[in-house]
Amino acid sequence: MSAHQPRRADVEEAAFRLGGAIRRTPVMTLAPGETGLDGHVALKLELMQHSGSFKARGALNSVLCLPPGTTAVCAASGGNHGGAVGWAARRSGITADVFVPTTAPAAKIDRIRGYGARVHLVEGTVREALQACLSFSQAEGAALVHPYDAFETVAGAGTMGLELEEQVPDADLVVVACGGGGLYAGLAASFETVADVQPVEPDRCPGLAASLAAGRRVEVAVGGVAVDSLGAASVGQIAFESAQESGVKPVLVADEDITAARGYLWDRLRVLAEPGACVALASLLGGQVAVRAGQTAIVVVSGGNHTSLP
Amino acid sequence: MSAHQPRRADVEEAAFRLGGAIRRTPVMTLAPGETGLDGHVALKLELMQHSGSFKARGALNSVLCLPPGTTAVCAASGGNHGGAVGWAARRSGITADVFVPTTAPAAKIDRIRGYGARVHLVEGTVREALQACLSFSQAEGAALVHPYDAFETVAGAGTMGLELEEQVPDADLVVVACGGGGLYAGLAASFETVADVQPVEPDRCPGLAASLAAGRRVEVAVGGVAVDSLGAASVGQIAFESAQESGVKPVLVADEDITAARGYLWDRLRVLAEPGACVALASLLGGQVAVRAGQTAIVVVSGGNHTSLP
Numbered sequence: 001m002s003a004h005q006p007r008r009a010d011v012e013e014a015a016f017r018l019g020g021a022i023r024r025t026p027v028m029t030l031a032p033g034e035t036g037l038d039g040h041v042a043l044k045l046e047l048m049q050h051s052g053s054f055k056a057r058g059a060l061n062s063v064l065c066l067p068p069g070t071t072a073v074c075a076a077s078g079g080n081h082g083g084a085v086g087w088a089a090r091r092s093g094i095t096a097d098v099f100v101p102t103t104a105p106a107a108k109i110d111r112i113r114g115y116g117a118r119v120h121l122v123e124g125t126v127r128e129a130l131q132a133c134l135s136f137s138q139a140e141g142a143a144l145v146h147p148y149d150a151f152e153t154v155a156g157a158g159t160m161g162l163e164l165e166e167q168v169p170d171a172d173l174v175v176v177a178c179g180g181g182g183l184y185a186g187l188a189a190s191f192e193t194v195a196d197v198q199p200v201e202p203d204r205c206p207g208l209a210a211s212l213a214a215g216r217r218v219e220v221a222v223g224g225v226a227v228d229s230l231g232a233a234s235v236g237q238i239a240f241e242s243a244q245e246s247g248v249k250p251v252l253v254a255d256e257d258i259t260a261a262r263g264y265l266w267d268r269l270r271v272l273a274e275p276g277a278c279v280a281l282a283s284l285l286g287g288q289v290a291v292r293a294g295q296t297a298i299v300v301v302s303g304g305n306h307t308s309l310p
Numbered sequence: 311m312s313a314h315q316p317r318r319a320d321v322e323e324a325a326f327r328l329g330g331a332i333r334r335t336p337v338m339t340l341a342p343g344e345t346g347l348d349g350h351v352a353l354k355l356e357l358m359q360h361s362g363s364f365k366a367r368g369a370l371n372s373v374l375c376l377p378p379g380t381t382a383v384c385a386a387s388g389g390n391h392g393g394a395v396g397w398a399a400r401r402s403g404i405t406a407d408v409f410v411p412t413t414a415p416a417a418k419i420d421r422i423r424g425y426g427a428r429v430h431l432v433e434g435t436v437r438e439a440l441q442a443c444l445s446f447s448q449a450e451g452a453a454l455v456h457p458y459d460a461f462e463t464v465a466g467a468g469t470m471g472l473e474l475e476e477q478v479p480d481a482d483l484v485v486v487a488c489g490g491g492g493l494y495a496g497l498a499a500s501f502e503t504v505a506d507v508q509p510v511e512p513d514r515c516p517g518l519a520a521s522l523a524a525g526r527r528v529e530v531a532v533g534g535v536a537v538d539s540l541g542a543a544s545v546g547q548i549a550f551e552s553a554q555e556s557g558v559k560p561v562l563v564a565d566e567d568i569t570a571a572r573g574y575l576w577d578r579l580r581v582l583a584e585p586g587a588c589v590a591l592a593s594l595l596g597g598q599v600a601v602r603a604g605q606t607a608i609v610v611v612s613g614g615n616h617t618s619l620p
Contacts, residue, residue, distance in 0.1 A: 026336030028358055048338055060531045114577075200362060267424075270357045270614035272582045304580035309573060310617040 004151045005241055011158035011190045014061045018159060021091070022057055027167045028269065032293070037284060039291035042168045044300045045284050046160065047273050052111060054157060054183055055084035055147070061156025062145045063088040070094060076133035078126050078179075078228045079108025080303050081147035086117030097142060099133040101125055105228055107275075108305045111133030125222055126180075127233040148180025149236030157183045161190025164298055171195045172295040177279035178208050178250060179230030181239020187300075188242045195298075199243065200283040202226045202276075203252040207235040211239055212243060214251065224242060225255045229276020229303060245255035257282040265301065274306035314461045315551055318328075321500045323469035324371045324503025328469060331401070332367055335359050337477045338579065342603070344516040347594060349601030352478045354468060354610045357583050362421060363613030364470060364493055365394035365457070372455045380404060382452035386443035388436050388489075388538045390420025390613050391457035396425030398455075407452060409439040415538055418615045435532055436490075437543040448587035458490025459546030467493045472498025474608055481505045482605040487589035487612060488518050488560060489540030491549020497610075498552045505608075509553065510593040512536045512586075513562040517545040522553055522560065537563045539586020540615060561599055567592040575611065 006014075026047045030041045050056040059081060063073060074097040075085035082098035089096035096117035100109065101124060112119050121134070122129040126147070137144040146153055160183070164171065173193060178184040178199035188197045201208055204224030211217045218242050222231040235243075243250070258275050261282035265271040280299045284291040291297035316324075321558040335358045340351045360366040369391060373383060383396040392408035406427035410419065411434060422429050430446070432439040436457070447454040454506035456463055470493070474481065484501060488494040488509035498507045511518055514534030521527045527550050532541040545553075553560070568585050571592035575581040590609045593599040601607035 020341065023338070026338050026355065028333070028336050031330065045336065052580050209590070238547070267618045270362050270582065272580065307620040309576045310620040 005238055006151055006155040006158060006186065006189045008192050009188065010155045011162060014155040015159040015162050018057065018060060018156065021060060021208045022159065022169070023049050024163055034054050035285070037291055037296035039297060041291065042171065042296055042298045044160065044298055045271065046162060046300055046302050047304030049276055051084040051087040052305040053080040053084065054160060055081045056170055057159050058153035058156035058182055059084035059145060060088040060091070062150065062152040063092050065152045066143055070143050072140065073145050074085050074098070074133050074137050074142040074153045075145045075147065076100070076126065076184060077147040078131035078231050079104040079112065080116070080229060080305055081110035083115065083305060085107060086112045086115030089117065090115045091285050094139055099136070100131040101129055105306050108228065110248050111305055125233060125261055126231050132169055148182030148232065149238055154182050154186045154189065154238050156186070158186030158190040161187045164238055165194065168296060170296055173198060173282060173291060173297040175200060175280040175297055176300045177230055177276055178235065178239065179205060179276065180232035181208060181235045183300070183302065185205045185236070185239040185242040188246060198289055199248060199249050199250045200279050200289065201252055202230055202258060202279055205230045205253055206252055207232055208239065208243060209252055211229055211240050225258055226276035226279055230279065249278060251283050253279055253282045253286060253288060257286040270306060271301060272307060273301050274303050277302040277304065315548055316461055316465040316468060316496065316499045318499055318502050320465045321325035321472060321496065324465040325472050327374050328367065328371055328466065331370060332450065333359050333467065334473055341509055345595070346600055348603040349607060351594060351601065352481065352606055352608045354608055355581065356477070356610055356612050357614030361394040361397040361600060362576040362615040363390040364467060365391045365470050365566065366397055368463035368466035368492055369394035369455060370398040370401070372460065372462040373402050375462045376453055380453050382435055382450065383455050384443050384447050384452040385455045386410070386436065386439035387457040388541050389414040389422065390539060390615055391422035392427070393418060393425065393615060395455050396422045396427030399427065400425045407446060409443040409446070411435055411439055412532070415616050416498040417618055421615055435543060436541050438495065458492030458542065459548055464492050464496045464499065464548050466496070468496030469499040471497045475504065478606060478608050480606055481608045483508060483601060483607040485510060485593060485599055485607055487540055487586055487588040488545065488549065488612045489515060489586065490542035491518060491545045493610070493612065495546070495549040501503065504562060509558060510589050510599065510600055511560050511562050512540055512565055512568060512589055515540045515590060516562055518549060518553060519560045519562055521545050521550050535568055536586035536589055539584055540589065552597045560594050563589055563592045563596060567596040571595055581611060582614055582617060583611050584613050587614065589613040
């Protein structure tokens, strides 16, 4: 294991640092009779977090760990991390430059601009946005806040796990989408052996599955309905090592199952999540991940930045 | 007081009857720093209830209290109660005929039809829909489930209060929209003297305020952005007597404040509520209702049936 892999104690330290600046988002539990599944499903409604996604946790933790006197940050992402960095930067009184693909949804770009950050639209995917951001960071001296593959980002994301242990103390399983893998790795660090953490990927963004199969991090082509949330070209080193260590097998879900899960959340619960935030639920509703009778699976609904106010 | 006024014991009986058939919807608490208000705001996210609004509570309680052998119910409403009766009827294996104004949002009509109920579109407002429903009930022998002015409806709605006492044990104030007043009266019965229950009306649907001013129930013209949720032509007798008994003063809010509160819920929390469900929050954000430092106000977000999946 590399030295930069966060552990539970690091997540606890991040939670102490974040304190009340992060919302304790609610959990809604669905009984088996509601879902047709054998066990209970506890939906973690993290789309209600500051900036509209879990990314606020890692972004603010990262900003709070910057050297004193830092006045500028930059970030690249599909949009959610960028919005979160914009939020955290404004909160800390520093500037933010955010690089996103030209294909990012208007709801994500509006978020970023709404926090006063400068948006740079980059042709290509998150990979190209990250390259542009790295060049900017070197040229301008702005501190780069990585969307998923940095110790502070992962430890911050993991703070969701500490909340969940209190909110759903009997959980057997935690199901979470994996793009770059920051949230997956953070939850794995937080839950340690208390509950299994199951990563789920869109079959059109299979970075973790492909890397585990290859035995090393590989780049994959990314696309599909959840690409704006989970379109990292390669899974992070931290998440890769976490998955290798635990021996977990990622599950892949199809776009049509993601869209169906999104419709389920809206029709049944009036929760309007972004497609990437419906990937974990899709794996349960589609039958790829099982929750047995008497068990409770936590399912993270990770963000809601896809749609403008209808 | 009339004999049909539900009391706390009646609400407790309704909660026992409903059991696990009703969802325990989550609460999201906002600190003063988030809202700019002096005290805390605890949002009761009742739009996540079965059928997309609190109406499921009263509708199912009413259906479960029907005489054995009842095979058909009918209902009239702006749409939310109709959807709730459709849901409760399907659950109990009986038929439902629902009368709604032709102006009801498609999201409400789709809900009702989605539960297998027959929809009857009526020119006019909820008043005309109620008249048509009454005629249907007499002609066809279907049991009429009143949207707000029946003992079982109000006692069922009040079950939200029992949940809230557990979820927000330190609440000082409960702020709730009032149309026909079923939820207001139910919460007043549930909370008794534990917390003040403050009814809020759109200034274009001022049924309770006008009736209290007149000293008797009067009909008012209804309109505005929340008319599909709160457009009862006159407040119910139960709610009227409850308000007279407590001496509460209803607060009126303008359409623009309701729309602003709806935008706030979406922009800050990714909660997509219907306008009528934003009336209570509007009264706090607009300054008509105060929550003092150290206090917590529960604010009910009562439904989300206004928009189709974007």
